[in-house]
Amino acid sequence: xxxxxxxxxxxxxxxxxxxxxxxxxxxxxxxxxxxxxxxxxxxxxxxxxxxxxxxxxxxxxxxxxxxxxxxxxxxxxxxxxxxxxxxxxxxxxxxxxxxxxxxxxxxxxxxxxxxxxxxxxxxxxxxxxxxxxxxxxxxxxxxxxxxxxxxxxxxxxxxxxxxxxxxxxxxxxxxxxxxxxxxxxx
Numbered sequence: 001x002x003x004x005x006x007x008x009x010x011x012x013x014x015x016x017x018x019x020x021x022x023x024x025x026x027x028x029x030x031x032x033x034x035x036x037x038x039x040x041x042x043x044x045x046x047x048x049x050x051x052x053x054x055x056x057x058x059x060x061x062x063x064x065x066x067x068x069x070x071x072x073x074x075x076x077x078x079x080x081x082x083x084x085x086x087x088x089x090x091x092x093x094x095x096x097x098x099x100x101x102x103x104x105x106x107x108x109x110x111x112x113x114x115x116x117x118x119x120x121x122x123x124x125x126x127x128x129x130x131x132x133x134x135x136x137x138x139x140x141x142x143x144x145x146x147x148x149x150x151x152x153x154x155x156x157x158x159x160x161x162x163x164x165x166x167x168x169x170x171x172x173x174x175x176x177x178x179x180x181x182x183x184x185x186x
Contacts, residue, residue: 002073002074002077002109003109003110003112004109004110004111004112004113005028005035005037005077005101005109005110005111005112006111006112006113006114006116006117007112007117008037008070008073008074008077008099009026009037009039009114009117010117010120010121011070011074012039012070012071012074012097013026013039013041013121013130014121014124015070015071015095016039016041016043016095017043017121017124017125017128018043019041019043019044019045019094019095020043020044021041021042021043021094021128022042022127022128022129023041023042023128023129023131024039024040024041024121024128024129024130024131025038025039025040025041025131025133026038026039026118026130026131026132026133027039027040027132027133027134027135028111028114028132028133028134028135029133029134029135029136030103030135030136030137030178031135031136033102033103033104034083034100034101034102034103035100035101035102035103035108035111036098036099036100036101037097037098037099037100037101038096038097038098038099039096039097040094040095040096040097041094041095041096042093042094043094043095044091044092044094045089045090045091045092045093045094045095046089046090046091046095047091051087051089054071054087054089071087071097074097074099075099077099077101077109078099078100078101080105080107081101081102081105081107081108082102082105083099083100083101083102083105084099084100085097085098085099085100086098111174111178113167113171114132114170114171114174115166115167115168115169115170115171115174116167118130118132118143118166118167118170119163119164119166119167119170122145122157122158122163122166123158123163126156126157126158128145129144129145129146130143130144130145131143131144131145132144132170132173134173134174134177134178135177136177136178136179137177137179139176139177140177141173141174141176141177143166143169143170143173145157148162148166
């Protein structure tokens with residue numbers, strides 16, 4: 001199992017990239033003692049047959065290996081806290097994963113370094129539009145890579161200094177939105 005939620009975000013978003021997504025929305029919200037993570041993409045989606053089996057670790061669409069642990073591990077991380085997991089997908093329309101984790105459950109893995117995760121995803125797939133939304137206590141934070149690109153005046157979004165700024169900006173957003181509620185910021 002992955003050691004934090006940010007690593008799950010990275011792994012699951014890589015699935016979206018592999019599925020040809022040009023837009024990946026990552027939403028983290030905390031309300032009523034539940035941390036909800038939604039990752040939605042506009043990739044190729046899954047057939048009903050694959051969707052029915054995707055939570056099985058021995059089901060994968062990859063050809064380089066015969067196991068796919070990302071979705072089963074994330075589902076387990078959610079359910080171990082008393083939370084839940086859901087996946088919806090439709091061919092040609094994309095996929096949406098929703099994981100709900102009970103915040104104060106001792107088995108909830110930490111959020112991890114969300115800024116590092118987002119900056120690494122941009123480094124790996126600079127042409128993909130990523131939208132990160134954080135919401136808690138009536139406050140919200142959004143990072144949209146299309147909006148960042150508009151401000152760059154032609155500079156590449158995967159430039160080291162820009163990625164460093166994105167990392168710091170996202171982590172500041174996590175601190176401002178979630179504060180100490182998730183006990184993640186060090």
